[in-house]
Amino acid sequence: MEPVLVVFVVALALGFDYTNGFHDAANAIATSVSTRALTPRAALIMAAVMNFLGALLGTEVAETIATQIVDLQHASSHSALVVILCALVGAITWNMITWWYGLPSSSTHALIGGLVGAGLAGGFGVYGSSLVDKVVLPMIFSPLIGFGLAFFVMVGLLWLIRNRPPARTNRRFRFAQTVSAAAMALGHGLQDAQKTMGVIYLALLTAGWANPEEGIPLWVKLAAAAAISLGTYAGGWRIMRTLGRKIIELDPARGFVAESVSAVVLYVNAFALHAPVSTTHTITSAIMGVGATKRLSAVRWGVAKNIAGAWVLTIPAAALVAAVVFWVLHPILG
Template identity: 85%
Template structure:
């Protein structure tokens, strides 16, 4: 039974990783596609390759997910596996709901919400202080930094190119967007694929199939990288339309700045803070930031409000689904 549960958890984790890929594909390429810097299929292929590469560049975020959200020490392995299983179901369900409505919610926070909800339903201890430091504070500050930095950089860019020929400048920034989109996709893989690695690593640790000292097995890294890149290549057109056109009509220069700023925020959080931040929150706030340099009314704040509501609801909604799944499945599996 335990072996079957581990296999099921791994399969669900990779399924979550796949949904993360097509749910968050828009994060990396929506701006490039909307400004016609890249064709949709070329952008998806590039994002898939860079997602795979980024997923293999580090494990710090994965280890945060595995060891800093729910306390699985001294918990029977069977119980721990059921908790992780229900957490994944909660995250996948919320991903599919928001994808269906075209809302760019956070797969990161869906997963964390699922872990918290299933953990509480199972009577496990939650690392409250760690969640505040590694999840809540980055969740608050990353969008603020993304908006503010994108606004400032865009204002500086407008001033620097104020006398440049518009057609030549547009053409150059359209080319530059190829690089910025690749950087954003690399950051997405670096952040989001690691979260799936963390969940699988957590499951393997509970049954003694992995060692904290040896780190995350290579096959886990490769599987997570492959799943998110496959999901990315399958596309997420509903959310792509929201990010690329419904918030604001982007030009290549603004798309370049939004992607570049978002990539920087993702890299700093992954390598310096080891914090699992949301790529969705980061790119969306950066798009709003560059859009606000036109005029505040250029940003479609009604769409932004709907996105904000999805952000706020993500952790509690995924937690609730995961808790309900635990209450349903625990009498059967435990």
């Protein structure tokens, strides 16, 4: 039974990774597509390739997910695998709900919420201090930093190009957006694919199929990278419309700044802080930041309010779904 459960958990984790790809594809390419810097198909191909490469750049975020969210050290391998399975069901369910309504919620926080909810439902502990340092504080500060940094960088850029010919300047920024979109997609792979690696690694450690001294197996890295890339290529048009058009009408300069600032925030959190931050929160807040440089009323705050509501609900909603699934499945699976 246990080997079958491990295989099912790994398959479900890769399924989550796939939904993460099409759910969050908009993070990397919505601004470039909306400003016509890239065609939708070219943008998706680029994002898929960069997601794959980004997934192979490190494992720090994956190890945070595997070892610093829910405490399964004293759980039986069977119970721990059921917790992980239910966490994935909670995360996938919330991803699909928000995708259906076109809301750019966080796959990162859906997964973390699922782990916390299923773990608590099973009577296991969570690493409270780690959750605060690695999840709660980055969840609060990353969007604020993204908004503020994007706003001030955009103000400075507008001052620098104030006397430049608009048509030529827009053409140059459309070209620059191909670079900034690629950087954003690389950061998305670096952050989000690693979360799936972390869940698979946690399942393998629980079943004794991995050696903690050897780190994450290569096949896990390649499988997670491939799954998120395939999901990204499948697209996420509903959320792309929200990010690219409904928050604010973007021009190439603002798109370039939003993507560049978001990429920097993702890299700093991955390499320096090892924190699993939300690419969705980061790019959305950066888009709001560059939009506010036009005038505050240029940002459609009603749409922003709906997005913020989804942000707040993500962790508790995914946790609740995962907990209910655990209460249903645990007796069945013994």
